[in-house]
Amino acid sequence: MGAxxxxxxxxxxxxxxxxxxxxxxVLFSTATFVVALGLLAASSAPFTNAYARGHGAHVVADFDMTAVSGAQLARAAEQPGVEAVAGPFGKAVLTITENKAGFPFGPLTVVGRADPAGPVDRLDLWAGRWATGPGEIVMNRPSGQGLVPRALGDTFQVPGGPLLTIVGFADSVSQSAGAWVSPGQIGALHPSEQQMLYRFKDSSTDAEIRSGLASVTAGLPPGALVESQSYLVLKRAFAAGPGAYVPFLMVFGVLGIVVAVLIVANVVSGAVVTGFRHIGVLKALGFTPNQVAAVYLTMISVPAIAGCALGVVLGNILAKPLLSGAFQGLDVPNAGVGRAVDVTCLLGVPVLVAVAALGPALRARGLSAVEAISAGSTPRAGRALRAQRWLAGTRLPRPISLGLGLPIVRPARVALTMAAIVLGVITVTFATGLTNTMVAYGKAQEANGAVQVTVRAADPGDGQTARRLGDSETEGLLRSLPGAVHVTAGSYADIYLGSSQTTDAEFLRGDSSTLGYLMVKGHWMNGAGQIVARSDFLHQRGLAVGDQTTLDLGGKRTQVRIVGEFLAGGFSVFCDWATLTELAPDQQATDYEIQLAPGTNTDAYIAAFTKAAGTGLNATADTNQTSVGTVVITSFASIFTLMLGLIAAMGVFNTVVLNTRERRRNLGMLKSIGMTPRQVTFMMITSMVPLGVIGGLLGLPVGIIAHRLIVPASARAAGIDMPASMMHVWHAPMLSVLALAGVLIAVLGAFIPARAAARLTVAEVLRSE
Amino acid sequence: MLRCMSTEDDTAGRTVVRLDAVRKEYGATIALDGVSLEIRSGEAVAVMGPSGCGKSTLLNMIAGLDRPTSGTVVVDGEELGRHDEKALARLRRRRIRMIFQFFNLLDDLSVLDNVALAARLIGVPAAQARRRAVELLDELGIADRQSRYPALLSGGERQRVGVARALMNHPVLLLADEPTGALDSKAGEQVMGILMDLHRAGQTVVLVTHDRDLASRHANRLIEVADGRVVGERRLKPTQ
Structure with missing residues (x-):
């Protein structure tokens, strides 16, 4: 191995x-791959791992205490398909009427458990201690929310019940309860249901979960099962966030790898072709064919391995903020690239490079010494001599005709370079379309910036001064001030909607139909008992427009009908105010959204309101912040576009370098007969322009098709019905600019080596001959 | 004067090269047409002829760099046609070395590494190979150029590096393809002087040239080739 x-x-x-x-x-390709794989791994592994670690319940089931006893439930759970069971635990639903530690008012599910451990749903008690005595409660909150200093030791007065002190915070992967008390304490909270937690041996599909649940409820009295929650719902909800981005990013990742392989193949085969003489000399010296192949593989592998190692580092640096952004608010600790991804890339990318290098290396292996030496010392006139002669006969300026003739000499190299340009243009096109769609989606999330001013009532329970104006007076004042066009009043609450899991909802009155939420199906609410729900929420819960379901607010229930599905927005569900009046007649609106007439001075409106309303009502101008998803996708798209564009440009760079190296003698001759450096630069750049033009024309439609296919598919995967209007992002001027992307890549890549070629001195060329 | 570096049994008269009815075709072109000849150890043979007559092809056949279309080539008792590429490569490492008209040095390696590489190929430890390379470069008068790269050397210096590289593994047979073709007359004379020193020390040398004067002054046998055939052969008495 020494030689x-x-x-x-x-x-x-x-x-x-x-x-x-x-x-x-290799560096940029590896970084691209690390980011893409990192996101893929992060979007699936945390939930699975956390669920396995916490022995999460596959089903959380609540049973009517009056219909079935604990002993019956325990006996019924003794089924062959049950892996583990916990319970029965008494369950009560409390109504929180005061705001503590940022918890919203509304229902709070409390379960009596002796300890946080057990065979199912092992709780992560991350602050304080477990509730063991009377008057103690442990709240379910994800770790790392910074609530501990303020909330530990806070108290709750249960209406008609005991005073409860928060002694700890725990996190349940199964989301089995909002809080826990000791089994002795739950009796004082008047439980109406018993909670059972099941883990089944087969639990990968909805059908398996249904079958498992049917087996443990088969012998129970009819109506005993009040409600149940499958863990697959939680899993889908988790995947809907980062899962939405994964298909987009994988497209970028795959494009990156394909471009990298093409460029590496181009670079390596170029190294072999320009190294013919070198190969011949090695063979003449006594290198065996395998040794020659080994020299060429090693020659490529050393920089490739270095590039790969640095690429993994760069990928991790890029992925960290991007993944943190992608997982914002999804309770994923330590968002970043896992070690498995790093190892995969560190091993996989060099293998990819080696595979790309193998063909040319084998070609080097098979060349006879004489053939190699003579090929290296005798430059061929070119296979496309006829085309070059024809070009020379045209009336084009000489640098252009000569430049256009250059690529024809090496068709394989040109094909690889053009493939890289095509992929670069596909990336740019796809990324542009995706970004535009995401911007449109972001605008839909922000209701197209319809609201200019938001007024929020202060929370006396949180130590703030109580509002001076009542609800209706506030609304009246907002409407009466100059410039106000529409006013919508709202109140936020956690509700139950056909499930044991709470849902964030807002009850609206006034001009809510003008808020600008983009409807995918159905219509906005126009009467009592109507609700509209967000697209992803409906998909997660298996609900649809037209469905009737039970809405539970603080233990009071009413029937509502889903009349519309909106694309995106802050709340999962919007309900008509009449429904709130029915369930909680005394509830006041706490939020007001005001739409102003065009040209109205927002600051003046806010100042006038603040002066008239006095204390307890905070008015702010609504800044149309870009949504996290839009920022994440736009960031990823920009970075991938930049990186893949750069890689493609490097392919062009390499091709021009090789062409220059092979044609040094010709360049020397051309300069010796009077071609200026500028003309040489122009000639070398011109040689790549046709590739850019063709690459642009081929890449543009493929990029558009990729956008048309992948974006709706990704939206479906995220449980969103993407309206057709969001796919119409292409306009003639933009397409014209995108078509030039290939030329831009070609010119950028060719410029530096073309300049270097222009600076070659005739003497230098002759010396190297 | 250079010492005889061959470690083989160079008993005078032993056949080192034997070609029997060797024919080489490149498509429709016949480069060699039934060439038969023998070269014995210790000889300095000049192969002469006009450009394109097939003399370089003949040398490539003897070096095992190319294979005949028909006929047999035997070098140092080995019939080359029976060897695969790997075995031929091993043969070239130890027993057959070649000097080229355009030097064919490896541009990426320094002068010292170019020379030492030949020894590294046969497994000589790096330090030992470099020591021997320095000795050879010293004997050829270019030890002070050892850390330079070939591109920075004159033609004569490059060819001396080529000679040093060829001598590194004590070859049985030294082949030289127009060794002075790319050199000025002074540098050419110096290189030929080195080759003849080697011959006088017992090295078998086969020299391809189209320079009759050079051949008659340095070789002790002349083989004339024309149109791919051996058209003449005579003994010479070198004048130098």
Whole structure:
């Protein structure tokens, strides 16, 4: 191996440009792959891992205490398909009427458990201690929300019940309750249901979950099961956030790898072709064919491995903020790239490079010494001599006709370079379309910026001064001030909607239909008992427009009908105010959204309101912040576009470097007969422009098709019905600019080596001959 | 004067090269047409002829760099046609070395590494190979150029590096393809002087040239080739 290493090491060291190009191409490709794989792993692994660690319940089931006894439930759970069971635990639903530690008022599910451990749903008691005595409660909150200093030791007065002190915070992966008390305490809270937690041996599909639940409820009295919650609902909800981005990013990742492989193949085969003489000399010296192949593989592998290692580092650096952004608010600790992804990339990318290098290396292996030496020392006139002669006969300026003739000489190299440009243009096109769609989606989330001013009532329970104006007076004042066009009043609450899991909802009155939420199906609420729900929420819960369901607010229930599905927005569900009046007649609106007439001075409106309303009502201008999803996708799209565009440009760079190296003699001759450096630069750049033009024309439609296919598919995966209007993002001026992307990549990539070629001196060329 | 570096049994008269009815075709072109000849150890043979007559092809056949279309080539008792590429490569490492008209040095390696590489190929430890390379470069008068790269050397210096590289593994047979073709007359004379020193020390040398004067002054046998055939052969008495 000594001689092989000596020859390879020298080649890597002396052919710095070639080594740097290979290293950079692999570096950016690896970074692209790390980010894409990191996101894929992060979007699925945390939930699965956390659920396995916490022995999460596959089904959380609530049974009517009056219909079935604990002993019956325990006996019924003794089924062959049940892996583990916990319970029965007494369950009560409290109504929170005061705001503590940022908890919203509304229902709070409390379960009596002796400890946080057990065979199912092991709780993560991350602050304080477990509730063991009377008057103690442990709240269910994800860790790391910074509530501990303020909330530990706070008290709750249960209406008609005991005073409860918060002694701890715990996190349940199964989301089995909002809070826990000791089994002795739950009796004082008047439980009406018993909670059972099941883990089944087969639990991957809805059908398996249904079958498992049927087996443990088969022998129970009819009506005993009040409600149940499958863990698959939680899993889908979790995946809907980051899951929405994964398909987009995988497209970028795959494009990155394909571009990288093409460029590496181009670089390596170029190294072989320009190294014919080198190969011949090695063979004449006594290198065996395998040793020659080994020299060429090592020559490529050294910079590739270095590039790969640095690429993993860069990928991790890029992925950290991007993944943190992607998982914001989803309770995923330590969002970042896992070690498995790093190892996969560290091993996989060099293998990919080796595979790409194998063909040209085998070609080097098979060349006879004489053939190689003579090919290296006798430059061929070119296979496309006829085309070059024809071009020379045209009336085009000489640098252009000569430049256009250059690529024809090496069709394989040109094909690889053009493929890289095509993929670069596909990336740019797809990323542009995706960004535009995401911007439109973001606007839909922000209701197209319809609201200019928001007024929020202060919370006396949180130590703030109580509002001076009542609800109706506030609304009246807002309407009466100059510039107000529409006013919508709302009140936020956690409700139950056909499930044991709470749902964030807002009850609205006034001009809510003008808020600008983009409807996918159905219509906005126009009467009592109507609700509209967000697209992803409906998909997660298996609900649809037209369905009638039970709405539970603080233990009071009413029937509501889903009349519309909106694309995106802050709340899962919007309900008509009449429904709130029915369930909680005394509830006041706490939020007001005001739409102003065009040209109205927002600050003046806020000042006038604040002066008239006095204390307890905070008015703020609504800043149309871009949504997290839009920011994440736009960031990813920009970074991938930049990186893949750069990789494609490097492919062009390498091709022009190789062309220059092969045609040094011709360049010397052309300069010796009077071609200026500027003309040489122009000629070398011109040689790549046709590739850019063709690459643009081929890549543009493919990028558009990719957008048309992948974006709706990704939206479906995220449980969103994407309206057709969001796919119409292409306009003639934008398409014209995108078509030029290929030319831009080609010119950018060709410029530096073209300049270097122009600076070659005739004497230098002759010396190297 | 250079010492005889061959470690083989160079008993005078032993056949080192034997070609029997060797024919080589490149498509429709016949480069060699039934060439038969023998070269004995210790000989300095000049192969002469006009450009394109097939003399370089003949040398490539002897070096095992190319294979004949028909006929047999035997070098140092080994019939080359029976060897695969790997075995031929091993043969070239130890027993057959070649000097080229355009030097064919590896541009990526320094002068010292170019020379030492030949020894590294046969497994000589790096330090030992470099020591021997320095000795050879010293004997050829270019030890002070050892850390330079070939591109920075003159033609004569490059060819001396080529000679040093060829001598590194004590070859049985030294082949030289127009070794002075790319050199000025002074540098050419110096290189030929080195080769003849080697011959006088017992090295078998086969020299391809189209320079009759050079051949008659340095070789002790002349083989004339024309149109791919051996058209003449005579003994010479070298004048130098």
């Amino acid at each position: 092989v290493w000596l020859a390879s090491r020298a080649a890597v060291k002396r052919r710095r440009l070639q080594s740097v190009v290979i290293g950079l191409v």
